[in-house]
Each structure stands twice: as C-alpha cells, then as structure tokens.
Amino acid sequence: MTSYRVRALPGLPEVRPGDDLAKLIAAAGPELSDGDVLLVTSKIVSKAEGRIIEAADREAAIDAETVRIVARRGPLRIVENRQGLVMAAAGVDASNTAPGTVLLLPEDPDASARAIRDGLRDALGVDIGVIVTDTFGRPWRNGLTDVAIGAAGVRVLDDLRGGTDAHGNPLSATVVAVADELAAAGDLVKGKAEGLPVAVVTGLSHLVGDADEGARAMVRVAADDMFRLGTSEAVREAVTQRRTVRDFTDGAVDPGAVRRAVAAAVTAPAPHHTTPWRFVLLESPESRTRLLDAMRDAWIADLRRDGKSEDSIARRVRRGDVLRKAPYLVVPCLVMDGSHSYGDARRDTAEREMFVVAMGAGVQNFLVALAGERLGSAWVSSTMFCREVVREVLDLPADWDPMGAVAVGHAAGPPKDRPAREGSMFIEVR
Structure with a gap:
C-alpha cells in the first residue's frame, strides 16, 4: 500500500426513522467499488433506526443508558453505556435533533454496520467494509476525534505482535487500532457541521474481507483496563471491593x-x-x-x-x-x-x-x-x-x-x- 484516498459522500438527504440507509447511500454513491471502506456517522444510523426519544431532561436519558459511572466532575459524566463504550454522557446527543428530543447511539452498532454492508451488496453488488463512527474525547489528550463503534467486513485491529520492526526488534505489544484510524481520517473530510455524514476510503482493499469481529473487539475488557475508574470512583471501588x-x-x-x-x-x-x-x-x-x-x-x-x-x-x-x-x-x-x-x-x-x-x-x-x-x-x-x-x-x-x-x-x-x-x-x- 502506497496511497489511499478519503472523500466525503455528498447528496444524502435528511435521514428519518425507518429509512433504509443502504439504499440512501447507494443512491448517493453508485460508484462505490469492491474494497472501499464506508465511514458512517452514528447519528444517521440512530435516526434511521428510530433511536430518537422525547427527553425534556437529557440527564434522565443519560441515566437510562448508563451501566456504570466512570468519573464525574460537576454535570459532566464519563460513563460505560449499554454498548460497553466508555464515553461522555453515554453517547446521548441533543445536537442535530429536534428540540425536546435526544439521539441515543445505535442499540448494536456492529449489527447496524452489517445491515448497511449487506444492503449495499444487494443494491450495488459490491463487497465493501463499513465502519459506524462516533466522536470521542480521549484520556490525557485535548480535543475530539472520531472512533469506530461498529464495524463489518473490515479488519478493526492489526495485531503485529510476534513480528519485528525495521531494525529487527521484536514487537511484543503492538496492536494497531485500524478502524479508529480510518474513522479519524473520515472525520477530516466529513467535518462536524457540513452535513456530510458519510465518507469513503479507497485504496485499502487489503483491510476489507469477511472479518466478523466487529468494533466490539476494540473495547478493552475490565481485567485488562488499568484506567477503568475515575479518581473518586476508584476510591469507592477499592473500598467496596x-x-x-x-x-x-x-x-x-x-x-x-x-x-x-x-x-x-x-x-x-x-x-x-x-x-x-x-x-x-x-x-x-x-x-x-x-x-x-x-x-x-x-x-x-x-x-x-x-x-x-x-x-x-x-x-x-x-x-x-x-x-x-x-x-x-x-x-x-x-x-x-x-x-x-x-x-x-x-x-x-x-x-x-x-x-x-x-x-x-x-x-x-x-x-x-x-x-x-x-x-x-x-x-x-x-x-x-x-x-x-x-x-x-x-x-x-x-x-x-x-x-x-x-x-x-x-x-x-x-x-x-x-x-x-x-x-x-x-x-x-x-
């Protein structure tokens, strides 16, 4: 691989509950080809799946989606949500939705990615990878970036352990988050306010195939998570444990x-x-x-x-x-x-x-x-x-x-x- 191309996919209409996302994307991108990777913002997936709820109180919606509070500072909460993701406000979003409503994340982002991939195969006859993305903050780093929360037909992790680097040194801990890197690349062309919720990556066909691990494989299990808790929560957890x-x-x-x-x-x-x-x-x-x-x-x-x-x-x-x-x-x-x-x-x-x-x-x-x-x-x-x-x-x-x-x-x-x-x-x- 020497180069790849990332471009936004224009022409998608406003997505509404019940819409067939695969058909909308196929109409906007009939030129999609085998080996492309489609990067789909989770907001339009949530809208199509009817994950819009009436919520005069966003905090109550966050409570309902929260499995575990990781850290809290004032009104801001970092939590583990029902999808197993650790993120701000459980992914409950009050932007880009009508007043008095909030958007919840897709109930099963990996299943959503599989449905879009299967739909595009039926509509266009193409074998592509699909990644559902969402915006995350990151520990120890300022700023936001898109990451993968759902995936189908694309390698999400590249495990280099057991190999060597260019100098012959053994690689013992290197697992590359390929799906997150792709999600971040797509965010560069989609933007946050340009109304371009889908991007296409061309030139990385070696990442596309019948991989079925999904983005859930990227969530670190509790036993391996050294930073599972916030400060006050860590104290309470240690006391109760x-x-x-x-x-x-x-x-x-x-x-x-x-x-x-x-x-x-x-x-x-x-x-x-x-x-x-x-x-x-x-x-x-x-x-x-x-x-x-x-x-x-x-x-x-x-x-x-x-x-x-x-x-x-x-x-x-x-x-x-x-x-x-x-x-x-x-x-x-x-x-x-x-x-x-x-x-x-x-x-x-x-x-x-x-x-x-x-x-x-x-x-x-x-x-x-x-x-x-x-x-x-x-x-x-x-x-x-x-x-x-x-x-x-x-x-x-x-x-x-x-x-x-x-x-x-x-x-x-x-x-x-x-x-x-x-x-x-x-x-x-x-």
Missing part, C-alpha cells in the same frame, strides 16, 4: 505492591502529628512458619487453661488456618511514640484509644490499597492474644504492640455475595 479473603492461590505476592500499600497506610490521620504505625513484613516461609507455630502453641495453652476439650481446641485451631494459607503475612504494630501521659486513668485510657483508632485507620488504608493492587487480604486479630510471643519470635522492640496479622495473597476464587448494607441504617441525625 475490599473483602476478607480466606483462600489463596500459591501465586507469589509482589513485595513492591505490599510496600506501596504500606505507603498508603501511613497517610492515615493520627493524634498529635504522630506516626504510630509499623508494618513487619514476613516474606520468607521460614519466618511465617516460625511465628504461626509459636502462636498456635500459645493459643492451645490458653484454650487448655480455659478447660476446652481437645476436639474443641482442634476445631478452633483449624479455623485460624487462614494465616497459614497465605503466601505472605504482615504484622501491623502500634507504637505510642508522641503520646501524652496525663497521670489520670480516664484521660490516659482515652489517649490510648485515640492511637488505636489511628492504627485501625492505617490498617484500613493498607487493606484498601492491597485491593487496589488486586491482592486479597484478611485481617486476623490473633497476634493481639499473644503479643509477648510475637515480639519474641520476631525480635520486636518491647513497645511495639502487634495489632493482629494480615494474610496477603491472590484470592483463590471470586468473593461470595454479601448482603447490601444500606447506609441510612447506620445514621442518626441530631
């Missing part, structure tokens, strides 16, 4: 991820501008086994002193095995450096409680940050019942108070559903 995980795979834990979580933990508030948190990271199997064996022995001794039967003790010990299942353990410790002594039991108790609350805030930060790193965790209180044993085994200073242990690892399965908690049930207003 933090679950107590009791079964872990044997996959290794990235020590760097744990250290990043500790960095988040120590941003928690604390009294008197203190830093009462210490995190002991048990990264070797030997250190974990040594601690857990010593804690188990101390726990069994306590239960025997309480008169528990051997069967009861065995059951309780098994319930505490979550720490043994984890490939990584963290022991958060409280230090009272900077605390005040009042010489009064009531105030001294309150002083310690303030530090304990700060410790809880730090551990919560830690657990949420681990969830953000896609690591599961379980905060278990067991070290608080044998602090002297923990200090001795881990060779900790006498003023470090172990405040439980956090099991860290990759969850062995998806979390179980849990009952929703209605916030209003926990609120009292005075």
Whole structure:
C-alpha cells in the first residue's frame, strides 16, 4: 500500500426513522467499488433506526443508558453505556435533533454496520467494509476525534505482535487500532457541521474481507483496563471491593505492591502529628512458619487453661488456618511514640484509644490499597492474644504492640455475595 484516498459522500438527504440507509447511500454513491471502506456517522444510523426519544431532561436519558459511572466532575459524566463504550454522557446527543428530543447511539452498532454492508451488496453488488463512527474525547489528550463503534467486513485491529520492526526488534505489544484510524481520517473530510455524514476510503482493499469481529473487539475488557475508574470512583471501588479473603492461590505476592500499600497506610490521620504505625513484613516461609507455630502453641495453652476439650481446641485451631494459607503475612504494630501521659486513668485510657483508632485507620488504608493492587487480604486479630510471643519470635522492640496479622495473597476464587448494607441504617441525625 502506497496511497489511499478519503472523500466525503455528498447528496444524502435528511435521514428519518425507518429509512433504509443502504439504499440512501447507494443512491448517493453508485460508484462505490469492491474494497472501499464506508465511514458512517452514528447519528444517521440512530435516526434511521428510530433511536430518537422525547427527553425534556437529557440527564434522565443519560441515566437510562448508563451501566456504570466512570468519573464525574460537576454535570459532566464519563460513563460505560449499554454498548460497553466508555464515553461522555453515554453517547446521548441533543445536537442535530429536534428540540425536546435526544439521539441515543445505535442499540448494536456492529449489527447496524452489517445491515448497511449487506444492503449495499444487494443494491450495488459490491463487497465493501463499513465502519459506524462516533466522536470521542480521549484520556490525557485535548480535543475530539472520531472512533469506530461498529464495524463489518473490515479488519478493526492489526495485531503485529510476534513480528519485528525495521531494525529487527521484536514487537511484543503492538496492536494497531485500524478502524479508529480510518474513522479519524473520515472525520477530516466529513467535518462536524457540513452535513456530510458519510465518507469513503479507497485504496485499502487489503483491510476489507469477511472479518466478523466487529468494533466490539476494540473495547478493552475490565481485567485488562488499568484506567477503568475515575479518581473518586476508584476510591469507592477499592473500598467496596475490599473483602476478607480466606483462600489463596500459591501465586507469589509482589513485595513492591505490599510496600506501596504500606505507603498508603501511613497517610492515615493520627493524634498529635504522630506516626504510630509499623508494618513487619514476613516474606520468607521460614519466618511465617516460625511465628504461626509459636502462636498456635500459645493459643492451645490458653484454650487448655480455659478447660476446652481437645476436639474443641482442634476445631478452633483449624479455623485460624487462614494465616497459614497465605503466601505472605504482615504484622501491623502500634507504637505510642508522641503520646501524652496525663497521670489520670480516664484521660490516659482515652489517649490510648485515640492511637488505636489511628492504627485501625492505617490498617484500613493498607487493606484498601492491597485491593487496589488486586491482592486479597484478611485481617486476623490473633497476634493481639499473644503479643509477648510475637515480639519474641520476631525480635520486636518491647513497645511495639502487634495489632493482629494480615494474610496477603491472590484470592483463590471470586468473593461470595454479601448482603447490601444500606447506609441510612447506620445514621442518626441530631
């Protein structure tokens, strides 16, 4: 391929609900040839498919088309819509439509592209590719451009992985968004206000064929999307996704991820501008086994002193095995450096409680940050019942108070559903 041509297709009438777009395009472009790529603005597809609704309140229409809010700033919302696209206002458009109405995106843009392609084959006997386009903003970039939201008969992605560049370097991550590049090229000749909703690309017939993947293949799946959420939404998502995980795979834990979580933990508030948190990271199997064996022995001794039967003790010990299942353990410790002594039991108790609350805030930060790193965790209180044993085994200073242990690892399965908690049930207003 040495060159190609992009031109707008003039002569299309105002599109109305029920119109056969393929016939309208065939009448305006009888010269269309095999191997051409047709770029069709989604607005006229929506109009032909009757995706015009009465909507005195555009926000309500956006709500109806929204699956998930990605980010919000004032009235502007970036959302995932019913088509799986992440975009402003769910693609609900109040321009180029009568007052009091809005345009929704085509219900299935890939199906719309297939219908236009099939219709043009019937009308003109040509084998062409069809791309349905819409205007998007882009993260990190100013300005708008057209992208592909539907496609038929055209390669949408060009996977170059496994090949080499001109210097022989291996290509390991290069997948070219061909359909988006074509959509943007078409926008250069269609414009936004010239009344030219269709463009034709000639000279790229190698991209046209029986490809049936559609533009849906260009939408990054959630598991691979590193930028799935906006800032405030990411915080809420991490908080709600933090679950107590009791079964872990044997996959290794990235020590760097744990250290990043500790960095988040120590941003928690604390009294008197203190830093009462210490995190002991048990990264070797030997250190974990040594601690857990010593804690188990101390726990069994306590239960025997309480008169528990051997069967009861065995059951309780098994319930505490979550720490043994984890490939990584963290022991958060409280230090009272900077605390005040009042010489009064009531105030001294309150002083310690303030530090304990700060410790809880730090551990919560830690657990949420681990969830953000896609690591599961379980905060278990067991070290608080044998602090002297923990200090001795881990060779900790006498003023470090172990405040439980956090099991860290990759969850062995998806979390179980849990009952929703209605916030209003926990609120009292005075």
